[in-house]
Amino acid sequence: MAIPPGRYTLGPDDATLTVRTRKAGAASKAGHNLRIEVTEWRATLDVADDPARTAMELTADARSLKVREGTGGAKSLDDDDKANIEQTIDDEVLEGAAIQFRSRRVAPGPNGTLTIEGDLELAGATRPVAFELTSGDDRRLRGSARIKQTDWGIKPYSALFGTLKVVDEVDVEIEGTLPA
């Protein structure tokens, strides 16, 4: 279903912004695949009568990432482990730098899907990114983008002398309900 024209503001009350990381390396058994939620963010979606004139902006607080789940590890993550990961994200990965996305071009597709291309500022670098945003009859919104950390100059986290690493590509997903 096409999103009706209008200006929509989205945030953690209406939707979830999730980052999924995967582990790799010889000692990957010691690590976890992570589901991390961005808890402070805001997006605006300006849907025009002509969908091609639609625009989207999103800002997120890089220090608001919370580890919600770790899977595939030899031992389950406790609260201290999760806090350690969050600290590492703050200190060594995102370093609290601004996160901002601004669309440049929006192309309408079948069934109301929008292909959104734009610029993402992350860890002090700005690079292009594209993703599809779909909406269902029940006003559910969904979109996901694959981000290659090194494209933004981020060194993927590694431990145990490089035998345990986070895969360079992480998935960022937005999912929620379009506000009325």
Add this chain to the structure above:
Amino acid sequence: MVELDHSFENGKPADYNWHAILDLDRLVPCVQGGRVVERTSPSEAKAEVKVKMGAMSMTFAGTVAVVEQDDSSKRAVMKVKAREVGGQGHANADVAFELNDGGGKIHTAAQITGKAASMGEGVVVSVLDGLIKDFTQRLQAI
């Protein structure tokens, strides 16, 4: 038992390396996460190594002792006996150094048990190899 061979180059005279390596207060911190807890004799110390594994970490605490020392050939063997803090595992190793002008060779024979070993020998070899390579890098500045 895992056996590994490494070498290091630091451009320093053999006598310098010999005295540096036999000084456990200088040698132990060259292991990432390693520190001397207490020097119990000129050739022995209580020490611990904290290994970060992503979110989690394991600490091994025990002793390191110089058990063989040949001043003329500049060959020394150190025996490491450590136990996982709060766990059931052990990490024991005989580390043999052969020093010469400019660097030296290191032969490690290690036996790891417990949680770390449960990840499989291939993983243990990869991690130990990484740890010793990192150690040899730090020996460049000892």
